[in-house]
Amino acid sequence: MNDDDLLTAVRDRFDPVRMDTPAAVIMARGRARRRRKNSGRLAAGALAVSLGAGLAVPALTARPAGTAGTAGTAGAAASPHQATLAAWTVQKHADGSVAVTIRRPENLRGLQLKLAKLGIAVIIVDQPAKLAHGCKVALPLKKLARPFTFVIRPAAIIAARTRTANTAEHRVLFIGAKPPGPHVAPIEIVVAACGAAHQA
């Protein structure tokens, strides 16, 4: 068997591998991507014009695409040269995942509502102690310095519900953010599973 025969044999084994996604789905995804890119350019252009005109920017919310939180407090009163980032930002990706960046644990209720609008049923609390009674902390994910970003995959939450057939309606993922205290520098993110009866 020469090299060509060997490579042909290898290629033949891949014949059953086929891409089934319709072209229309790909093109819709590409159009969404183009829209996001263009809106990001427009936002950047508007920002450049504002800065060029010498205007003070009270808050930069860093939202090139998707939706962004507006919980940040304005820093305009302090100095026209100061800018304060929003307390948190929510960005939906093309694959359906949602990236959440928390800079300060403020207005977490607003963040929870924003995520709910995106179809993600999570509860955000500023202290693990505020998780309802009966919530079992499943895993302390990581201790990170601020700001920190985590990605939520709605499909994973749905899968968690559907795969526990007998308790399907009684499980949901919770994400809690513990703010840094005087003795604790980093923010702790915890993910916990709670019964539906204890949802806030």
Added chain:
Amino acid sequence: MDHESAGFTAFYEATRHDCLRAVFASVGDRQTAEDLVAEAYARAWARWRTVSRHPAPQAWVVRTALNTRVSWWRLRRREVTLPAPGFEQAQSEQAGDGGLDTAVDRELMAVLRRLPVRQRQVIALRLFLDLDTTRTAEVLGIAPGTVTAHLARAIATLRAEFSPSIHEESWR
């Protein structure tokens, strides 16, 4: 359907299977390969005027898919994934049924996964996109001589570890 859409659709229909096979052979995971290829084609459509003028658009798609994999890895390397209740059982059931990889010979996939990444990529581009040495070198950003060396080593490994199964099959 306008001219651009028709052109992209024709390109997608003609090349999608081979691009998926090339990326699958490179990354070794079917589901990831499908996600990467879909993303790469979406990017190609988003900048179709440029990509359509590329000398080998399908190579652009595969290169973009492989680059995207690195980007996703960077983005998600700090994530910790929680297994959903019943997930391991579902996975084992899927493995029992064969899963997505069963379409391709498991032994062949095992051999390909053992190859170094570059050798896998060279083999994939050569096999499924039918690129010559020069074009493969351009796509991967390496010297043509390196492509030749990788290809020779990959073929030697395949011959040593995969050829016996071909002979076995011919005896059946």
